[in-house]
Amino acid sequence: MNLEMVFSVAGMLAMAGWVMLLLSPFAPDLADKIAGWIIPLVLSVGYVVLAVFYSSWGEEGGYGSLAEVAKLFSNQHALLAGWIHYLAFDLLIGAWICRVARREAIRFWWVVPCLVLTFLFGPAGFLLFALLRWAAALAKARKAG
Numbered sequence: 001m002n003l004e005m006v007f008s009v010a011g012m013l014a015m016a017g018w019v020m021l022l023l024s025p026f027a028p029d030l031a032d033k034i035a036g037w038i039i040p041l042v043l044s045v046g047y048v049v050l051a052v053f054y055s056s057w058g059e060e061g062g063y064g065s066l067a068e069v070a071k072l073f074s075n076q077h078a079l080l081a082g083w084i085h086y087l088a089f090d091l092l093i094g095a096w097i098c099r100v101a102r103r104e105a106i107r108f109w110w111v112v113p114c115l116v117l118t119f120l121f122g123p124a125g126f127l128l129f130a131l132l133r134w135a136a137a138l139a140k141a142r143k144a145g
Contacts, residue, residue, distance in 0.1 A: 001054060003076055003080055006080060007080055007083070010043060010046055010080075010083070010084050011087070013042060013043060013087075014039065014043065014088075014090075014091055016034075016039065017035035017039040017091045017094075017095075018035070018094065018115070018119050020034045021094050021095060021098050022112070022115065024098045025108045028098070028102060031098065032098070032099060035091060035094065035098075036092065036096070039088075039091060040089075040092050040095075043087055043088035043091070046084050047084045047085055047088065050077050050078075050080055050084065054077040060072065060075070061074070061075075086122065090118055090119065090122045090125075093118055093125070093126055094115050094118050094119065097111060097114055097115060097118065097125070097126075097129045098115070100133070101129075104133065104136065106132065106133070106136050110132055110136075111129070111132070113128065114128045114132060
């Protein structure tokens with residue numbers, strides 16, 4: 001298996017999903033299907049194939065310490081599986097952010113920085129979106145009250 005090719009294809013798929021999310025105001029249902037389901041499912045299949053059939057997870061390393069995790073990911077197949085894991089889950093979070101923002105009528109331009117941060121730094125983008133939701137809920141409560 002050519003790991004560099006798998007790495008490239010996984011990255012291109014994930015990038016296509018992020019582009020779909022940025023275009024989601026124009027085609028929300030299509031973006032949700034592609035970025036929220038299809039691409040993460042394809043990436044998940046790639047992850048499972050690498051993790052189950054190509055990685056030697058049990059040979060070295062483990063999850064009990066940082067040193068064991070470092071040994072675990074010294075295996076190129078395990079490292080690629082871990083990277084695909086990140087790609088799939090960050091994209092899922094991005095798609096969730098778009099769905100929730102639409103449902104809660106949060107302006108998309110406020111969501112874009114959350115998506116960029118989620119793309120680059122996963123949990124930091126999720127945190128920013130949580131803060132944005134909180135601020136939007138406060139603003140709506142003030143208008144209503």
